[in-house]
Amino acid sequence: MQETWRWYGPFDKITLPEVAQTGATGIVNALHEIPYGEVWKPEAINARADEIRTAGFDWAVVESLPIHERIKRGEGDLTQLFANYRQSMANLAAAGVQVICYNFMPLLDWTRTDLAAPVARGGTCLRFEAYRMAAFEIHMLGRAKAEDDYPEEVRHRAAIWFQKSTDADREALLHAIMSGLPGAYDRYDVDGLRDALTLYDGLDRDALRANYRRFLNEIIPTAEDLGMRFCVHPDDPPRDILGLPRIVSNAADIDWIMSAHDSNANGLTLCAGSLGANPANDVPAIAAAHADRIHFAHLRNVRKDPDGAFEEAAHLEGDTDMVALIKVLLDEEKRRKSEGRADASIPFRPDHGHDLLSDADRETHPGYPLIGRLRGLAELRGVIAGLSHVD
Incomplete structure (x- = not known):
């Protein structure tokens, strides 16, 4: 498996020379500065590729080549947007980039309610607190029918939190929820988010599919x-958010996607954390069912609570059997090698990580610290080495 590292280019506080010290050989990157729907020009792609390769890395995966929201909504004449997307693909291929990770989550990317939840032995992690999300949707956003999406106990805790919260508490919650949006784009305030949601009125699961x-x-x-x-990235969290449908959340969803266009080019980003946040998902089993279509892996772990909350666990802790999952990926690599496939090696990255030691002073992208991810990469590297030795 190829060790990769997500790097945010000019927006990243972590430098490529620092990434080199982690031992990773591949970079996962995107041109976040280009607005959604516009063509990624060869000049911009080649400049980024040269920067990555000059530093001694392979540009292993594009994450992501974003899909314009009008495509997700099916709104208007989409001819030019699709043409622009295909042109960006051709320009990336000409630069030697072959793997594109993307998601089909409406409006928001990954969503958390706390960017610095304390970890038992020190450090902080990302956390999704069900009652805080309910407080945001019901009491701050005032979304119609939001109460129907949460059980009574969660609604009760949400009301108590909201009554006791200060303006600073509410601002921090909004900031956390908006932090999943990549790059340099403006985040919504509450009124802006409320307005944006009106564009999705009537978009149900069938329409999004x-x-x-x-x-x-x-x-x-x-x-x-x-x-x-x-390779599509699963929904994060794997549940409807803000009344918007999510359609890449479980085994049945992935089965549908793989059959919707039955081609090896239509694959899966196996995100252990996103899928692992759904109690119904057996992540190693999902990986085994679609192993031949896994083109990229995000390896992280989560610890779930009964009310729907979850938080980022250490990579070898949490609710997913990471050793069993990695064995599925290694077995698939062995099978591909036996067939002589060019894509035999599956790139993976240590996804997210706890803020440890001096990470708190770096102000990196939430979930993407240096030391916390380095710890995760080292642990995953050890599992891969051990399983490879047994084989």
Whole structure:
């Protein structure tokens, strides 16, 4: 498996020389400065590729080539947006980048309610607190029917939190929820988010699936022609958020996606943390069912609470059997090698990490500290080495 590291380019407080010291050989990167829907020009791609390769790395995966929200909504004439997307793909392929990770989450990317929840022996982690999300949706956003999405106990705790909260508490909650948006784009305030949600009125699960199928039909044939591998990232968290449907949350969803366009170019980013936050998901089993279509892996762990809350655990702790999951990936690599496949090696990255030691002083992207991810990478590297030795 190829060890990679997510690097945010000019927005990252961590430098490529520092990343080199982690031992990772591949970089996961995107041109976050380019607005959604615009073409990634060859000049911009080649400049970033040269920067990465000059530092001694392979640009292993693009994460992400974002999908414009109009495509997710199926809104208006999408001809130019699809054409721009295909042109960006061609430009990336010409620069030697073959794997594209993306998601189909409406409006928001990953969502947390706390960016610095304390960890038992020191440090902090990302956390999704169900009652705080309920407080935001019901009491701050005032979303219609939000109460229907939460059980009575969670609603009760939400009301108590809101009554006791200060303006600073509410601002911190909004900041945490907005922090999953990548790059340098403006985050919404409460009024802005409320307005943005109106654009999704009437978008139910079936409609979002239909729009997703259209995206696959427009894009995957081009990926096949270019020799590229697309891999969808699961929803994070794997549940409806803000009344918007999520359609990449469980085993049945992934089964549907893989069959919606049956091609090796239509693959999966196996995110152990996102899938692991759903109590119904057996992550190693999902990986085994779709091993031949896994083109990228995010390895992290979560610890869940009965009310729907969860937090980032250390990479070898939490609720997912990480050793069993890595064995699935190594077995798949061995199978691919026996077939002589060019994509035999599966790139992975230590996804998220606790803020440890001096991480708190770096102000890196939430969930992407240096020391915490380095600890995770070292632990995962040890598991891979041990399993490889046994084999």
